Amino acid sequence: MAQTKVLVADDDPNVREIIRLYFEKQMIDLVVATDGREALEVMEKEMPDVVILDVMMPQMDGFEVCREIRKKWDTPIIMLTAKDEEFDRVLGLELGADDYVTKPFSPRELVARIRAILRRMQPKVKVEEEVLRPLVFDQLTIDLDKREIMAAGEKVSFRPKEFDLLVQLAKSPGSVLSREQLLEQVWGFDYFGDARTIDVHIKKIRQRLDKLPYECIHTVWGIGYKFGVDD
Template structure:
């Protein structure tokens, strides 16, 4: 796997580069936001690790610009306890976040969890035949693409996995904890809104309603359900 690490903490970059290289990854580093955006848009990387606080262009603005042209998986690094950065990062299209300081083993676990749904381990794509249809959507499991009325809808890796998890249980309520384990590969932390923010993004991209019926229903205090039209 080719990983782009964008962080101005050079010591942390050196540590993570050494650790991730031992995990079989090729790591490139950028310490400036503008340079990081250029590198991320070049399309030479399979995964981006992005710090929020960067010189030149902060991580949130970088991610906003990146998501206009790319769905490359992105893991945000945030300050511990800064819930605002986490939520904004997810709203801008980050697949997940990890608060600093962190154990490098946790970072690898998060990366693997994000990649797990579309790839087998680091870099080997699974053969996942078949397609699913739901109302105006066509979900191609092999290419991990989604079409709405024949128009492709650009989804991040986590958004695709979340939609798949709901559609394959269409008409059933799926609780948030189950979705987190299946889609994020981890338990939800206290006050963790990751799944909720990804659901909000799906609604925005796919449209809230189908034939006047809410596409993805919220079941308060439980989870979510893709409606059976």
């Protein structure tokens, strides 16, 4: 198995050294950047498997770097923040980050999150042919085999977790699914984040399906969400 390569962008040399020492023990290939602009240069050159971005960096902060990475790549991103504030966590997720870790952190936890993200990215084995049949709802078609979505006659690009979340809801039209259920079904039991991740991804899905003449994901206040094209 190829060695995992991780880009760590942080202007604090102590943080980089702590991560380097632990990654060496875990046989993780580390590449580093000391500011936001360098992070993008290293990203282009090294093409890491996972990116870890400190929020507070010179040149470009972690949020800006995350935004730029998402314009070109789907590489998993973990944000590092010294603030345990909801705003930072939600903003990072809205910009396309996959997870976040609050400083001070345990290197062991960081490695666990990296491995959990990589496990979630592994393609699922197709067992039943029935699950490959497209899901068709009026002007919305979800092709499970090709992982493609057509909305109002146009192909719409989705990030992997957005696609999986929409499929999970569409497989049970009319059924209310809680945020916790969706986290377990789409992200898995080893996900470290909180249920607000679901809200961020639902917002993104609604934006991508804005050409539909109807709303297909409905909020059930205090519980979660349900799928339906005729509500």
